[in-house]
Amino acid sequence: MKLAVLPFNVSEGIKPGIGRQFSNFASDLVRLSTGTENLHPVSFLAQVEDAEGPRAAYVNVSDTLLEPDWIRQLFEQSDVDRAMDGLLSSTGEGSYSLRLRFHERGNDEPLFDESFEFELPGLFAVLDRLVRELAKHADAPLPAEMESGGVDFGTDNPESFLQFFEGYDAVQYIQQTNGRVAKEFSPAPAIEALLKAYELDPEFLGPYESLVQLGRLCAQFRLGDFNVIHDALVKLTESTPDDYRAHFALGELFQAVNNASKAAEWYEKAVQIEPSEPALLTRLGVSQMLMGMPVNAERNFRKAIELEGEEKPSLDYLATVLQQTGREHEIAGMWKEQVQRQPQNAQAHAKYAIALIQTQQEAEGERAFEEALELLEDTALIKRYYAPYLAQKGELDRAMDYYEDCLDLAPADAQLLLEYANTLKLADREFEIPKVLRDVLATNPDPNTRAQTLAWLIELEQPRRAEMVNQAREKLEQRDPDAAVGLLRPLRNWLADYWKMWAMLSAANNELGNFPEAEEAAKRVIDLFPGCEPAYGELLKALSALKKHDEAYNMMRYGTVNLPQSLTAHVNLALAAHRSGRRDEAVGLSRQIREAVGPNEELEAILAEIPS
Structure with missing residues (x-):
């Protein structure tokens, strides 16, 4: 039996997220407490296209109950047997009504239709009834307790709980859209809302945990105002x-803007609170590596390794x-110890062999690979690591066998x-490469891999046109953008998917002052x-010239999402923020960049237009 859990509609005066979280809360609680697989939550998300690619936005279907035709279409277009929907209404100051319905396939009349009138203190009684009715109609008996x-x-404060619902709705939205909000x-x-929920009841864990989670998601996907997120997390730490989690989230926030020093500062505080958590020590070590403090980083990595289980990710x-x-000579011994601890750990065997090879102990490394092939029950990973070395060494037939x-x-x-395609190239079997590249494209790879693969395929199948793009690049290097554009313009239809052609065309048009074409x-x-990092610089140049700030x-924000570790991308964002009137953000970004990079004359010249 399958039951579709629809977001509750809300009347005017109630935020849509509250309705979504009423049904979401009940669904999650029943699923987690009973282990049922009968519940199938539904989200009303619509795809929105823009210049940066598809995004998703919540759709609020109605401010009344769903029409019978809508329910009928749900059953016609899905394989669910039942469905829950509802309407949350405001009936006065602090007074509410929840209309709850359950429907079943083949029946135009609701299986259950009841209204619950309540004031804010009665919120939990209504939610308790909602959970019980959902469990009953999903054939998922609740535990005896x-x-x-x-x-x-988790709280006795209904106002705190409603504020929590509002805040958690944003967390769920970012997760469901993978940041493409x-x-x-x-x-x-x-x-x-989460801060208010937390202040109303500091013992209620939901707001604290959700705000930490929201801060981490914002850092991951570069969402929101840095200072707003920072200040909220600092309040939690105070x-x-x-509790180390808010300190950890602040470390991630600074890490996302390439401020290793501040990231390390917050990770250090998290470690002081929870010294036995290896992941904290590893994050601290990574920040210290970026700061040029290898001794400190090594000490923390070794501490993390002592605390980790058998796998030892650090x-x-x-x-x-x-x-x-x-100290490359120490690496092989480190992996050898891991092999001795876990004789069937293929990853450790492979890394031991590679460490030997990288320290000019090729014979020992090859022997380690060969011994692993004999010892391990599953040799696929060894072949995966061994094949590139064999290809580089010139043993192409064996490498290709392992790849296959x-x-x-x-x-x-x-x-x-x-x-495998690169190995075919080394073996002078280029005629086989196009099929392999098409196989790559058929895997629906990430856009960057797709772009590079398409470029290689075009260069193999349309060599004359690809050569014209190369000639245009040479003209551009010779300070002859007119000639470059002349070579490229006729290729636009033929090479519409060849990113290198468009990159040359953008740069050449910017040189000529043809900014709309460059854009x-x-x-x-x-x-x-x-x-493609240079493309954002060319686009910033064109849009700035066109006053499209x-x-x-x-x-440029989109650029930092795609290139989170790129200094250039963050410099571009700081400049764009300044030119678009976002002065505080620009100053904040430029300060973070300067702190991360240190004294740098070239960088100062670029950031000179942003006041300190």
Whole structure:
């Protein structure tokens, strides 16, 4: 039996997120407490197209109950057997009504239709009834303790709970859209609601945990105002100083804007609170690596390794530190110890062999690979790591055999296919490469991999046109943008998916002052290849010349999402913020960039237009 859980509609005066979270809360609670697979939550999200690609926005279907035709179409277009919907209405100051309905396939009349009138103090009684009715209609009996004792809401403060609902709705929205939220979305109201919920009941864990989660999501996807997020998380650290999670989120926030020093400061505070959590030590070590403090980083990685289970994920970070400090000779021994601890750990075997090879111990490394092939029950990973080395060494037939064995197990692994294609190139079997590249494209790879793969395929199948693009690049390097544009313009239809052509065209048109054409070409590059760093610079130049400063700001924000570790992308965003009148943000960004980079004359010249 399948039951569709629809978001509740709301009347005027109630925020739509509250209605969504009424049904979402009941669904999550029943599912988690009973383990049922009968519930199927539905989200009303609509795709919105813009220059940066598709986004998603919530759709509020109605401010009344859903029409019978809508319910009928739901059953016709899905395989659910039942559905829950409802309407949350405001009936006066502090007074509410919840109309709850359950429907079943083949019956035009609701299976259940009842209204619950309540004031704010009665909120929990209504939610408790909602949970019980949903469990009953989903054929998912509640545990005995919930049947007898009721639902534990985590708080006795109904106003705090409603504020929590409002804030958590934003968390769920960002998660469901994977950060591709509508442009008009701002997390600020949700942050304010969660802070208020937390202040109303500091013992209620939901607001604290959701605000930390929201801060981390905003850092991950570059959403909202840095200062608003920062200040909210700082409030959490001040009011709950013994909980490390807000400190950790602040570390991630500064890490997202490439401020390793401040990130390390907050990670250090988190470690002081929770010294036995290896993930905190690893994050602190990574920030210290970026700050040029390898001794500190190594110490924290070693502490993390001591606390970790058998897998030891921090060994990779420790290996990086050892390499950066000229102690590559220690890496192989480190992985050998892991092999001895876990003889069937293919990853450790492979990394041990590679470490030997990278320290000019090729014979020992090859022996380690060969021994792993004999010892391990599953050798696929060893072949995966061994094949690139064999290809580089010139043992192309064996390398291709191993690649083909791996592809039999993972035919849709885009990176594996690309390595195989490169090996075919080394073996002078270029006639086989186009099929492999088409196999890569058939895996629906990320846009950056797709762009690079398409470019290679075009260069193989349309070599004359690709050569004309190369000639245009040479003309541009010779300070002859007119000639470059002359070569490129006839190719626009033929090479519409060739990002290199559009990149050359954008740069050449900017040189000539043809800014509308430069804008169009740069946007085409970004559409094809969102990780192309120079394209954002060309687009900023064109849009700034055209006085499209707000659009430039939005596009540069998109650039930092696609290139979160790129200094250039963050410099572009700071400039665009300044030119679009976002002075405080520009100053804040420029300060963070200067702190992260340190004294740099070239950078100062670029940022000179932004006041300190």
